[in-house]
Amino acid sequence: MASIRVLVVDDSALVRQLLTHVLTEARHIEVVGTARNGVEAVAAVKLLKPDVVTLDIQMPEMDGLEALKIIVRDSSARVVMLTSLDDPEIAYQALESGAIEFIGKPHEGLASAIERLGTDLVRAVRTAYGVSPDKRIPSAVKDGEASNSAAEPSPGDPQHLVVIAASTGGPLALEHLFSGLRSDAPAAYLVVQHLPTGFAGSFAARLSRIAGFPVVEAVDGMRIQAGWGYVAPYGTHMCVSGAPGASTRIELVDGPTLHGLKPSADPLFESAAEHFGEHVTAVVLTGMGTDGAYGMAAVRKAGGATIAQDEETSVVWGMPGAAVRLEAAQSVVPIDRVAVEVRRSLRDLGVTS
Numbered sequence: 588m589a590s591i592r593v594l595v596v597d598d599s600a601l602v603r604q605l606l607t608h609v610l611t612e613a614r615h616i617e618v619v620g621t622a623r624n625g626v627e628a629v630a631a632v633k634l635l636k637p638d639v640v641t642l643d644i645q646m647p648e649m650d651g652l653e654a655l656k657i658i659v660r661d662s663s664a665r666v667v668m669l670t671s672l673d674d675p676e677i678a679y680q681a682l683e684s685g686a687i688e689f690i691g692k693p694h695e696g697l698a699s700a701i702e703r704l705g706t707d708l709v710r711a712v713r714t715a716y717g718v719s720p721d722k723r724i725p726s727a728v729k730d731g732e733a734s735n736s737a738a739e740p741s742p743g744d745p746q747h748l749v750v751i752a753a754s755t756g757g758p759l760a761l762e763h764l765f766s767g768l769r770s771d772a773p774a775a776y777l778v779v780q781h782l783p784t785g786f787a788g789s790f791a792a793r794l795s796r797i798a799g800f801p802v803v804e805a806v807d808g809m810r811i812q813a814g815w816g817y818v819a820p821y822g823t824h825m826c827v828s829g830a831p832g833a834s835t836r837i838e839l840v841d842g843p844t845l846h847g848l849k850p851s852a853d854p855l856f857e858s859a860a861e862h863f864g865e866h867v868t869a870v871v872l873t874g875m876g877t878d879g880a881y882g883m884a885a886v887r888k889a890g891g892a893t894i895a896q897d898e899e900t901s902v903v904w905g906m907p908g909a910a911v912r913l914e915a916a917q918s919v920v921p922i923d924r925v926a927v928e929v930r931r932s933l934r935d936l937g938v939t940s
Contacts, residue, residue, distance in 0.1 A: 590617040591716045594637040596628040596654070597621075597669070598646040606641060609705035616712060625649025629657050637664050639715050641708065642686075644670045644677055652681060659685035665715040667708070675789035682758050687715040687902070691783035707783065714755050714875045714903070722756075722902045745775040745813040746831045747866045747938045749929055750859045750886070752852030754781040754874025756902025758790065760922050761872065762797050767926025770800030770814035772933050774868075775835070777805075777817045777825065777859070779852040781874065784821040791818040807839040819850040826858035831866045846878045856882025865890030868932040870925060871910045873901035880909035887915050892932035894918045894925060 595606045595618055603621045610616045620635050622628040624646040632640060640658060644651035655666055668681040668689040678689040688711040690704065749768075753761055757780045768776060782790060788804040794816060795802035802816035803809075805825050811817065817837060819825035824842055829835030838858075845851035852871070856879060859867045869886040871879040873896055887893045895907035895916035900923075910916045918928050 590615050591639055591712060592617055592619045592635070592637045593712060594619060594628065594631055594635060594640045594664070595621045596623075596625075596631075596640060596646075596651070597643040598623050599643075602643070606708065609708060610641075610712065612705075613709045613712075616709065625651060625654030625657075628654045629661075632658050632662050632664055636662070639712050640664050640666045641712065642666050642668055644668060644674065644681070652677065652684060655681060655684050655686060663720040665718055665720065667711045667715050669708075675786050676793075678786070679758060679790070679793060687711075687718050688755060689783070691785055717875070718755070718902055743773070743813055744829070744832055744835055745773055745811055747772070747774040747868070747933060747936065748811075748827065748835075748859045748863050749774055749776045749868045749870065750852070750855050750882075751776065751778045751870040751872065752780075752856070752874070752879030752882070752906060753778070753872035754876065754878065754903070754906060756873035757781070760896065760901075760925075761794060763922045764870070764872070764925050764929070765794045765798040765802070765816065767930075768798055768800075768816075769930060769933075770798070772930075772938055773813040773832075774933055774938060775811045775813055775815055775817065776802075777811075777819075777827065777837075777855060779819045779825060779850045779855055779879075781848060781850075781878075782821060787818045787820045791816070794818070805837045805839065807837065809837045811835040811837060819855070822849055824850050824854040826854050827862055828858070829862055831863055835862075846876050848876075848878055852879035853882035857885045860885040860889040860891060863889075863891070866936060866938070867891035868894065868929055870894045870896075870929065871907045871916070872896045872922070872925070873903055874906035875903045876905050877909035879906050880913050880915055883910045884913050884915035887917065892917060892928075892935070894920065894928045894932070896925060897921050
């Protein structure tokens with residue numbers, strides 16, 4: 588296997604040294620250069636032609652967002668952004684501009700957190716390397732695309748659950764999906780999106796603005812309401828309890844990682860299938876790995892509807908592809924048709940008109 592050629596960009600000499608050390612210790616990764624700011628990064632990309640660039644956001648002379656746009660425009664390099672937990676919206680802007688992944692910098696000293704950060708960084712670099720350069724910029728939700736902003740949430744306990752899994756490329760795919768969902772159906776929407784620690788709340792708020800109905804970060808014991816969305820927090824698996832039309836609650840389970848992930852979508856999908864049976868719609872969107880495939884199979888076995896994003900519109904067709912190979916997905920559609928299929932599944936079960 589050829590080594591992944593990486594350019595490390597950060598204005599801190601200590602951070603550059605630590606990141607370089609972490610990456611060179613990993614198998615099949617070679618750091619071919621470093622840069623101190625966006626101006627140097629753009630020049631280094633042109634000269635060194637790296638496969639992947641790790642790019643800090645806050646830098647002098649030219650910040651990471653400006654450099655990102657030039658790198659994506661002028662090269663085939665894939666970009667992994669590093670951002671502090673204080674600026675989650677900037678991280679989502681980076682995804683919209685073509686970054687493949689982003690990693691949250693911890694507030695504690697970087698040296699003390701290097702083991703955790705290093706694991707995330709190596710994973711992100713390998714994921715980014717596996718993405719075709721022509722899929723670096725997923726289609727973003729356009730202004731005015733949200734169609735349900737005037738809809739009133741359906742009151743009370745949900746009769747149906749829509750459970751959704753996503754990873755690499757997922758934030759923008761979820762924005763597409765939520766722009767087409769309805770809050771006036773007696774259904775609730777539960778999301779497992781693999782995000783760095785500290786980002787679930789800001790991402791939920793972002794989806795809420797796009798959808799026009801409440802989307803919140805899930806809390807253990809929280810009652811699930813129809814017409815609401817819930818995003819799983821980092822570091823715990825999200826499950827559900829209850830029954831259609833009865834008191835339904837979120838359970839956050841501190842169990843072992845699954846597929847190297849916590850949260851994993853499989854526990855959510857499986858618990859939804861157990862408690863709601865055919866009154867579940869499972870959706871698996873773009874993402875690396877196989878998370879959600881076996882949970883989707885459980886939903887299909889229980890009589891629920893199952894939808895996977897197609898390969899052409901997925902940034903990475905790992906998770907949806909695994910669901911298709913397992914014959915768990917009844918429908919395989921482009922991202923701009925996923926919300927239509929979700930609404931159709933609700934109509935087919937008589938949940939909405």
